[in-house]
Amino acid sequence: MRHAALALFALSLAACDAAPPPATPAALAPAATATPAQPPADAPPPEQAPDDLDAAADGDLVVRADAVWQGDVSACRTGQTDVDDCLVSTMRAGGASPDALAATTRLIALGNPGYVSAWREVDGVGHAEITYPFRANTNQGLWLVDAEGRAVDVDENVLPAGAARLRSELKPFLEAHPDAMPFPPARAVGSEAAPDGGLRLRFDVPMRTCHACEDVGFLELGYDFTAERRYEGRSVIALREAK
Incomplete structure (x- = not known):
């Protein structure tokens, strides 16, 4: 026991006599940087982050029910700030979801700042109501949204100057009213079920010679969806005189 005690005492003295550690630790060597593995050539592209606003403006936009936002944008009407930046900042401060911000960014990129203000489904097709708070006249619009989240604007380019007019x-009608043009918003007038389970949603767009003029006719359009509610396309059904 006496020898063990002496050994412990000697170890204690050695510890007390050891040099103190340096005040400043030595710098750690940088960790080796691993070379990232390259994805296979046939790998699918990475999914877009829902809050990647630049991608939302340039790439494919997926619209969902949580794209809805409602709030006060009166501060953006003062003329003292950029409308586009103010709208996005106001929506962020108002708790807008990434999907809501992505939809607004797409509208801004199209030159029509606005936001998705309401959502409903009709026969399995999403109806995203759009509010354009800074327009002088028509402040409401509508996107039809299919099962994959693809949206089509029922007021956009409804009567192209090319093939449709021929x-x-x-x-x-066009010869009788050469100055008539489509004036949104389009109005839903019904739907038709196809034998294979598909669906056609019908809309009327007023035809006028000026915004404040009376309707001289209506352009009737059909928006077609498959049984799985994937968007197939738009058709001109008729162009008729107003009664």
Whole structure:
């Protein structure tokens, strides 16, 4: 026991006599940087982050029910700030979801700052109501959204100046009203079920010679969806005189 005690005492003295550690630790060597593995050539592209606003402005936009936002944007009407930046900042401060910000960013990129203000479904097709708070006239719009989240604007380019105007069934109206143009918003007028389970949603767009003028006719359009509610396309059904 006496020898063990002496050994412990000697170890204690050695510890007390050891040099103190340096005040400043030595710098750690940088960790080796691993070379990232390259994805296979046939790998799918990475998914877009829902809050990547630049990608939302340039790439494919997926619209969902949580794209809805409602709030006060009166501070953006003062003329003392950029409307686009103010709208996005106001929505962020108002708790807008990434999907809501992505939809607004797409609208800004199209030159129509606004936001998705309401959502409902009709026969399995999403209806995203759009508010354009800074327009002088028409402040409401509508996107039809299919099962994959793809949206089509029912007021956008509904009667192109090219092929649609050359159709023989449209000529009588266009010759009688050469100055008539489509004036949104389009109005839902019904739906038709297809034998294979598909769906056509029908809309009327007023035809006028000026915004404040009376309707001289209506452009009837059909938006077609498959049984799985994937968007197939838009058709001109008729261009008729107002009654």
